[in-house]
Amino acid sequence: MSRTALRICPLCEATCGLTLTIDDGRVTGARGDRDDVFSKGFICPKGAAFGAVDADPDRLRTPLVRVDGELREATWEEAFDAVAAGIRPVVERHGPHAVGIVLGNPNVHTMAGALYPPLLIAGLGTRSLFTASTLDQMPKHVSSGLLFGDAGLIPVPDLDRTDHLLLIGANPLESNGSLCTAPDFPGRLKALKARGGTLTVVDPRRTRTARLADRHLAVRPGTDALLLAAMAHTLFDEDLVDLGTCAPHVDGLAELAAALRDFTPEAVSAACDVDAATVRALARELAAAPTAAVYGRIGSCTVPHGTLASWLVDILNVLTGNLDRPGGALFPQAATDRTPRPAGPGHGFALGRWHSRVSRHPEAKGELPMSALAEEIDTPTDEGEPVRALIAVAANPVLSAPDGDRLDKALGSLDFMVSVDPYLNETSRHADVVLPPPPPAQSPHHDFAFNTLAVRNQVRYTRPAVPLEPGRMAETEILARLVLAATGGHGADPAVVDALAVDRTLGRAVKDPHSPVRGRDPKELAAHLTGGTGPERRLDMMLRLGPYGDGFGAEPDGLTLERLLAHPHGIDLGPLRPRLPQPLKTRSGKVELLPDPIAADLPRLRAALDERPGGLVLVGRRHLRSNNSWMHNVPALTGGSNRCTLHLHPDDAARLGVRDGQPVRVKAAGGEVTAPAEVTDAVRPGVVSLPHGWGHDRPGTRMRHAAADPGVNVNQLLDGSLLDPLSGNAVLNGVPVELAPLGAPVTGTAGATT
Numbered sequence: 037m038s039r040t041a042l043r044i045c046p047l048c049e050a051t052c053g054l055t056l057t058i059d060d061g062r063v064t065g066a067r068g069d070r071d072d073v074f075s076k077g078f079i080c081p082k083g084a085a086f087g088a089v090d091a092d093p094d095r096l097r098t099p100l101v102r103v104d105g106e107l108r109e110a111t112w113e114e115a116f117d118a119v120a121a122g123i124r125p126v127v128e129r130h131g132p133h134a135v136g137i138v139l140g141n142p143n144v145h146t147m148a149g150a151l152y153p154p155l156l157i158a159g160l161g162t163r164s165l166f167t168a169s170t171l172d173q174m175p176k177h178v179s180s181g182l183l184f185g186d187a188g189l190i191p192v193p194d195l196d197r198t199d200h201l202l203l204i205g206a207n208p209l210e211s212n213g214s215l216c217t218a219p220d221f222p223g224r225l226k227a228l229k230a231r232g233g234t235l236t237v238v239d240p241r242r243t244r245t246a247r248l249a250d251r252h253l254a255v256r257p258g259t260d261a262l263l264l265a266a267m268a269h270t271l272f273d274e275d276l277v278d279l280g281t282c283a284p285h286v287d288g289l290a291e292l293a294a295a296l297r298d299f300t301p302e303a304v305s306a307a308c309d310v311d312a313a314t315v316r317a318l319a320r321e322l323a324a325a326p327t328a329a330v331y332g333r334i335g336s337c338t339v340p341h342g343t344l345a346s347w348l349v350d351i352l353n354v355l356t357g358n359l360d361r362p363g364g365a366l367f368p369q370a371a372t373d374r375t376p377r378p379a380g381p382g383h384g385f386a387l388g389r390w391h392s393r394v395s396r397h398p399e400a401k402g403e404l405p406m407s408a409l410a411e412e413i414d415t416p417t418d419e420g421e422p423v424r425a426l427i428a429v430a431a432n433p434v435l436s437a438p439d440g441d442r443l444d445k446a447l448g449s450l451d452f453m454v455s456v457d458p459y460l461n462e463t464s465r466h467a468d469v470v471l472p473p474p475p476p477a478q479s480p481h482h483d484f485a486f487n488t489l490a491v492r493n494q495v496r497y498t499r500p501a502v503p504l505e506p507g508r509m510a511e512t513e514i515l516a517r518l519v520l521a522a523t524g525g526h527g528a529d530p531a532v533v534d535a536l537a538v539d540r541t542l543g544r545a546v547k548d549p550h551s552p553v554r555g556r557d558p559k560e561l562a563a564h565l566t567g568g569t570g571p572e573r574r575l576d577m578m579l580r581l582g583p584y585g586d587g588f589g590a591e592p593d594g595l596t597l598e599r600l601l602a603h604p605h606g607i608d609l610g611p612l613r614p615r616l617p618q619p620l621k622t623r624s625g626k627v628e629l630l631p632d633p634i635a636a637d638l639p640r641l642r643a644a645l646d647e648r649p650g651g652l653v654l655v656g657r658r659h660l661r662s663n664n665s666w667m668h669n670v671p672a673l674t675g676g677s678n679r680c681t682l683h684l685h686p687d688d689a690a691r692l693g694v695r696d697g698q699p700v701r702v703k704a705a706g707g708e709v710t711a712p713a714e715v716t717d718a719v720r721p722g723v724v725s726l727p728h729g730w731g732h733d734r735p736g737t738r739m740r741h742a743a744a745d746p747g748v749n750v751n752q753l754l755d756g757s758l759l760d761p762l763s764g765n766a767v768l769n770g771v772p773v774e775l776a777p778l779g780a781p782v783t784g785t786a787g788a789t790t
Contacts, residue, residue, distance in 0.1 A: 041501035042069060042604050044481045046145040047082040047089065048663050050075070050212040051483045051490075052219045053605065054083055056501050063087035063477050063501065073606035074494045075219030080212055081661045085672040089476070094669055094738050095458045096472035098507060107460070107470065112509055116517050118469045120526035122452035126425040127160070127522075135522070136164040136412065136423040140431030141172070141664055147571055148473070150484040152515035153429060155533060159523035163390050163399070164423050168664075170406045171436055172334055173215055174763040175342035177401050181385030182631035183350055185621030187401045188488060191350060191365035192216045193329035194612055195224040195491050198363045200234045200325030202318070204260050204349065205335020205769075209244040210658040214333050217483070217490040222248075224491075234325065236318065238263065239335060240655055241683075241725060242718045253318075254720040257655050258770025259308040260332065261341035261641055263315065264348035265299035266308075270319035271355045272296065278323070280357025285617045288629035292351070295630055295638055303645050323356050327363025335655070338769045341641055343762040347634055354627060359616075366612035367619055370487035371495035371585075371595055372578040377550045382621030387633055387762065393420045397764050405764035406437045407756040413446040425452040427522065429515070434462040435665045435731050438754035438766055439706045444734070456514060459669065460738040462731070471518065473511035477501040480512075482575055495584070495595065496606030497575065512571045534570025538562055538577055545581055552587030561588050567597050584609055633762055640761075652688065654704065655769045656750065657725045665729035668742040680747025681714035682775075683725040689715045692776060699778040702726070704753035704771055710778060711748050724773060726750040 038059050043066075045052045053072025057065035066086040068079035082089075099115035100107040110118075126134050137157060143149030157165060169177065181187035193201060195218055206214070208221040218224055225235055225248060237249040238260065246252040255263055271277050272293045279286055301312035308315075322328050330352045336345040350359065358364030369376075388398030394411040397404060404412070413423045426447070434440040434447070440462070447453060447466040455467035464470050473479070482497045504510060509517075516530035525532070542558035545551045553561055564580075567573040576597035579585050586594030600607060622628050661673040668674055682700050694700055696715040701708055702724070711726060719725050731749025732742035751768070758767035 071605040078220035100470040120521040132161040134421040139167040141168040142430035148511035179346035200328035204332035206333035207243040217486040260336040261345040262304040266304040267319040276323040287626040342760040379617040381625040384623040410443040438756035465736040493609035552590040680730040706755035709748035
């Protein structure tokens with residue numbers, strides 16, 4: 037019998053509402069939910085393929101446990117017994133830091149991934165934490181922490197009201213947006229143009245987004261920070277700075293002007309390959325627009341000056357009066373945010389509270405660089421123990437981190453490894469225990485992280501669209517049991533994990549002078565919670581304590597889980613609103629324009645003024661039907677334009693003797709790969725492009741479709757030594773490479789060969 041069910045799509049950051057068709061417990065169709073308060077019916081190819089993702093026959097259905105060197109199917113009890121027996125001796129013998137935790141990108145796309153890893157990290161007490169953030173967005177977290185005092189306080193462009201949008205290293209027509217949750221990003225950009233607004237795109241590739249723009253600037257890869265610094269310099273130099281309503285909340289304006297004095301448009305022109313007049317025009321247009329927003333993403337983060345570029349994005353928003361302004365860049369207010377406190381000085385944001393053991397990389401936001409994971413496993417030092425055991429949750433760093441070959445070998449040397457993953461992939465194949473979560477249709481969904489980045493305040497929750505299959509275990513229970521097994525509570529009822537989280541949160545809330553439940557009894561409050569599961573009770577608690585919540589009766593019309601369930605298409609909480617100075621947590625209580633770590637890194641940017649990279653440089657690219665390494669095992673999402681080819685400009689192809697479709701060897705510091713050439717003027721001369729997430733050709737995996745057309749792992753070209761020093765983010769773009777047709781000497785320029 038056919039029926040329909042609602043589900044929020046977990047396959048990218050757009051978080052679109054879906055209407056699923058269910059036949060005999062199986063998802064047979066997916067379309068956009070026209071009544072969804074946020075996405076209003078929009079759907080992309082990934083969402084349309086939800087059923088195929090859900091029903092992938094290569095998804096693991098039972099746990100795997102390594103016995104006599106081979107992974108074999110096991111019961112859930114056997115699997116968690118093995119986890120406890122593998123992790124606890126490492127902790128007891130070598131200490132908690134000898135256990136590493138690796139969190140992959142899919143964690144932020146599930147309820148379980150938001151609720152339980154923090155408890156696992158705290159319970160273990162390990163500092164050996166590595167996440168996908170240092171392969172992507174950590175520069176933005178660090179710059180936000182330094183500017184605003186909170187690494188999670190990220191302003192997003194007010195897409196629906198802005199008159200002028202400047203995109204740096206972002207391709208939302210392919211990515212659907214990143215650190216900016218916006219269903220139908222393409223439609224929102226077209227609406228901007230239709231109302232007379234201006235779209236400017238800065239990108240070395242003529243992406244689909246760039247083709248839509250009024251102005252496309254093909255800047256030299258890796259020079260975004262120089263370009264942005266010169267624009268900020270121009271605003272000061274031409275007396276165009278106007279802080280608007282931000283003025284009372286800003287500190288360090290004069291110091292900032294002095295720090296940017298050397299970055300004139302003429303000084304950056306050669307390095308960026310952009311003439312000075314164009315740089316000035318960009319700044320003037322930004323200042324003259326009635327409202328404007330600058331938005332930078334992965335192309336501006338995964339470069340040597342990623343934190344400086346991320347900082348300068350918000351500096352431009354501040355200097356033009358567009359920070360915290362409708363039509364500019366605003367701070368969302370999610371329904372599960374903590375109760376807003378009054379404005380005032382906070383604790384600030386600190387970097388480098390500890391360092392990695394081998395290369396002494398400073399932590400950022402409690403994390404160490406993913407690029408350092410291999411050396412933290414395979415390199416002994418006199419300081420501390422190497423990582424001897426690893427817990428990987430929804431992570432495939434063999435493909436997503438630099439130098440996967442080294443990491444591949446390092447994982448094989450661990451004393452113990454557990455992987456929570458639906459697939460036996462390039463990383464989980466090393467695990468001693470694999471714990472497979474159920475397909476997404478069998479899981480509930482609420483977007484904790486992405487609602488803090490949404491272009492409109494709203495709240496939605498969907499229960500599982502189909503019941504849990506016999507033999508499956510809910511992802512929330514898997515992670516709760518993992519917390520217990522790893523922290524010495526193996527065998528306890530997993531419900532105690534949620535109960536403990538509720539008790540701790542309510543215990544803090546009743547002591548908080550700004551909380552609506554100040555002075556009340558935590559047990560009395562817990563008795564009011566509703567929901568059929570521990571995770572639902574936790575969601576109910578967070579909604580009630582949040583900025584729109586009922587405060588456990590203090591605001592009778594406020595949010596609760598019951599009210600949210602009564603609105604299956606979600607509740608609209610209104611457009612983004614100015615919030616400063618309330619969310620600032622800096623020590624001054626103001627936006628600190630020139631934090632000390634930023635000022636200390638500016639000489640490195642000045643040195644880049646004289647850099648003139650020769651030869652070819654590599655950049656990545658996005659595909660609309662892909663999300664990192666997740667989806668290459670789904671036939672509906674591969675083929676067509678979603679292929680692992682090397683883009684290079686016709687001029688470079690002619691100079692190097694490369695024909696379209698011909699295999700080409702690409703070589704860099706970390707190794708070499710061979711990929712078919714795709715000759716196209718979509719890249720600027722001197723730039724080549726390979727997509728990331730490919731390279732599904734290692735033995736021992738069970739991803740048949742991906743292995744049939746594996747592509748190559750672009751990150752194998754990197755040796756992991758290039759990092760943005762402030763954030764520890766891997767440098768993945770603007771990397772020098774050499775190339776040649778297969779069978780010819782590898783060359784990076786017309787005359788040089790190796």
